[in-house]
Amino acid sequence: MAVGGTKVNPKKFHRNQIPLYLYLIPIAVFMGAPIVYIINHAFKPMDELFAFPPRFFVTHPSLDNFCNLFKTTAGSTIPISRYIFNSLIVCVAVVVLSILISTMAGFALSKMKFRLKGPIFEVNNLALMFVATAVTIPRYLTINTIGILDTYWAHILPLVAMPVCLFLIKQFIDQVPDSLLEAAQLEGASAWTIYRKVVMPLTKPAIATGAILAFQAVWTNTETSSLFTSAEGIRTLPFYMNTLTAVGTVQGQGMAAAAALIMFIPNLVLFIIMQSSVMNTMAYSGMK
Amino acid sequence: MRTKKSTPYLFLAPYLVLFTVFIIVPTVMAIGLSFTNYNAVQTPQFVGLTNYINLLTQDTIFLQYVLPNTVLFAIIVGPVGYILAFFLAWSLSQLPKLPRTILALIIYSPSMTMGVAMTVMWRVVFLGDQSGIANYVLTQLGVITEPIVWMLNTDYILPIVIIVALWSSMGVGFLAMLAGLLNVSPELYEAAAIDGVRTRLQEVCYITIPAMKPQMLFGAVMAVVGAFQSGNIGVMLTGSNPTPQYAAQLMVNHIEDYGFTRYEMGYAAAVSVGLLALIYAFSFVANKLFASKDE
Numbered sequence: 001m002a003v004g005g006t007k008v009n010p011k012k013f014h015r016n017q018i019p020l021y022l023y024l025i026p027i028a029v030f031m032g033a034p035i036v037y038i039i040n041h042a043f044k045p046m047d048e049l050f051a052f053p054p055r056f057f058v059t060h061p062s063l064d065n066f067c068n069l070f071k072t073t074a075g076s077t078i079p080i081s082r083y084i085f086n087s088l089i090v091c092v093a094v095v096v097l098s099i100l101i102s103t104m105a106g107f108a109l110s111k112m113k114f115r116l117k118g119p120i121f122e123v124n125n126l127a128l129m130f131v132a133t134a135v136t137i138p139r140y141l142t143i144n145t146i147g148i149l150d151t152y153w154a155h156i157l158p159l160v161a162m163p164v165c166l167f168l169i170k171q172f173i174d175q176v177p178d179s180l181l182e183a184a185q186l187e188g189a190s191a192w193t194i195y196r197k198v199v200m201p202l203t204k205p206a207i208a209t210g211a212i213l214a215f216q217a218v219w220t221n222t223e224t225s226s227l228f229t230s231a232e233g234i235r236t237l238p239f240y241m242n243t244l245t246a247v248g249t250v251q252g253q254g255m256a257a258a259a260a261l262i263m264f265i266p267n268l269v270l271f272i273i274m275q276s277s278v279m280n281t282m283a284y285s286g287m288k
Numbered sequence: 289m290r291t292k293k294s295t296p297y298l299f300l301a302p303y304l305v306l307f308t309v310f311i312i313v314p315t316v317m318a319i320g321l322s323f324t325n326y327n328a329v330q331t332p333q334f335v336g337l338t339n340y341i342n343l344l345t346q347d348t349i350f351l352q353y354v355l356p357n358t359v360l361f362a363i364i365v366g367p368v369g370y371i372l373a374f375f376l377a378w379s380l381s382q383l384p385k386l387p388r389t390i391l392a393l394i395i396y397s398p399s400m401t402m403g404v405a406m407t408v409m410w411r412v413v414f415l416g417d418q419s420g421i422a423n424y425v426l427t428q429l430g431v432i433t434e435p436i437v438w439m440l441n442t443d444y445i446l447p448i449v450i451i452v453a454l455w456s457s458m459g460v461g462f463l464a465m466l467a468g469l470l471n472v473s474p475e476l477y478e479a480a481a482i483d484g485v486r487t488r489l490q491e492v493c494y495i496t497i498p499a500m501k502p503q504m505l506f507g508a509v510m511a512v513v514g515a516f517q518s519g520n521i522g523v524m525l526t527g528s529n530p531t532p533q534y535a536a537q538l539m540v541n542h543i544e545d546y547g548f549t550r551y552e553m554g555y556a557a558a559v560s561v562g563l564l565a566l567i568y569a570f571s572f573v574a575n576k577l578f579a580s581k582d583e
Contacts, residue, residue, distance in 0.1 A: 007382060008381050008382060008469065008470060008472060008474060008477070009381065009382075009384075009385070009388075009470050010382065010383070010384050011384060012384055013384060017382065017383055017384075020379045020382055020383060021383075021387075023379070024376070024379055024380065024383075024391055025391075027376065027395065028391050028394040028395055030455075031394055031395050031397070031398050031455060031458070032394045032397065034398070034409045034410065034413055034455075035397060035398070035401065035409070037409070037412070037413065037421065038405075038408065038409045038412065041412060050419060051419075052418065052419055053424055053428075054419050054420070054421050054424050056421065100302070101302040101303040101306065102303060104299045104300070104302065104303065105299060105300045105302075105303035105304070107299055108295075108296040108297075108299035108300045109296075109300070111289045112289055112291050112295065112296040112299070113289075113290070113291075113296075114293070114296040114297070117296070120300065120304070123312075124307070127307070127311055128509050128510075128513065129509060129512065129513050129564075129567050129568060129571050130311055130315070130513075131513060131516050131517050131540075131563070131564070131567060133517065133519065133520065133540050133543070133544075134318070134516075134539075134540065134543065134560045134563045134564055134567075135314040135315055135317075135318045135560055135564075136543070136544070136547065136548075137318070137321070137543075137547045137548075137553050137556055137557065137560075138313070138314035138315075138317035138318045138321065138557070139310065139314045141314075141317065142309060142310065142313055142314055142317070146309070157306060157309075157310065158310045160306050160310075161303055161306035161307040161310060161311060163307070163311070164460070164510075166303060178289065181289045182289065185289065185290075191289075191291050191295050191299070194289075195299070213460070216400060216402065220402040220403035220404065220405070221403070222403055222404070238403055238404055241404045242403070242404050245404060245407065245408055253412060256408040256411075256412070257408060257412065259404060259408065260401075260404055260405040260406075260407075260408035260409055261405075263403065263404050263405045264400065264401050264405040267400040267401075268397060268400060271393075271396070271397075271400060272393065275389070275393065278463060279463065279466070279467050280467075282460075282463045282464045282466070282467035282468075282503075283467040283468070283470070283471050285464040285467065285468075285502075285503060285506045286464075286468065286500070286501070286502020286503045286505070286506060287502050287505040287506045287509065288502050288505075288579070288580045
């Protein structure tokens, strides 16, 4: 290979890139195929779902599976709209609250001087390794003790503090020039004003990234519904989807595919919209 | 920025309260409970190290299936998945923006299929009869003659779980490394060429990785955590905990089995502590490899 051959972020196509495409495209096909398959599956009418030989692509797309999904109430008297409503409340609350507290904490950790700054950041870095499922039981006990079992708070509060959000936001705020904050201070702005008027606008890409990560964590979360609530009326959409897909009826497969699609599409769309912000944030994601 | 003494703590307070209540306290409680016998009804009884001793000497399921499965799973999905993520990011960084963005999006998208979406997707692919696409393709290729009941066949469950976990492992860490690679200054490569760096491999080892160590470390931590977090895949795909004949039983599943099925919370807590220790050990190695020595 040529000396100094690594051309990072080239402007246009070059012959040297052909070998890269030769393996990247097959890998991308492998990664994307199950997703494309499930999208097709969700739109297959009954006869195509069980056709033999199985077909990858749908030939006569129909919305039957989605209709079935919305008609079935899985033996309970609670309509699907209730679960959607619950999910919306919980998602909005988690995303807004986690952005709010992570940006505030990130601002303090990045730009203010205080004694416990180092230790707090270190502990948060350690907590990046935190795996919630490992301590489900003590989490349940804690939630029980503070008395939020069976309330919306049981869905919201456990997910709001996300170490990875704080980490990414703090790293991003690090590159906001100090002089800007000092100038604002000289003009008499309080810390709170600086946070709102200077830090927040300049941290938009990291906020978008944090919002996506928080949304992904909450939108598909079934754990809070199955463990921290027992009343059907306040459980969320992914939990309901899970109970539906567990039922092995004949229509089951198509409905399950439709459910999978509904759970996946919002994640994908949000990411596509915000992908340049995410990449921008990731550039500052280094851990020293 | 200069502030009053209390200001930073006021800004940190909401995060710290929730962080303490839902992350620190449960972790400390897990450690505490692991020294007790607790059935969720009566008060915990202190039993010293009994749970740990039982775990390492008596629990045949743990020693025979759970531990080997977890280590195999963690090594393939953690370090191997990580190397794969770096390799893909490195390859992508050498493409122009448009194809790079499209390919990166496709490679990243599986990591967004958590929970229901992922389960359904792969259950449909690995359907146990001849209408399943995996069985159909393998039959057409002549690899198999009879359809395989994937989710009940103990030879295949763990490999399938590993493939699915790898498939979904190109997440935040992968994006971070891609961003890191794109930010390595081109002058470094030119200087290296003058200094006698000849091959791509030399370039990666001596220029690329040292220049983006911080992202490498972040990516590594994310890879380790991701590997352990995806421990539920086996239970979700087979629809039962324990998985058929413990074929894909991992520590996360063992904890739930003991905690929520048998209500032996103290014992489950000991397994949790073991799991957290294992995660920490993996991350410790990553730290040794990539921590920046200066500063």
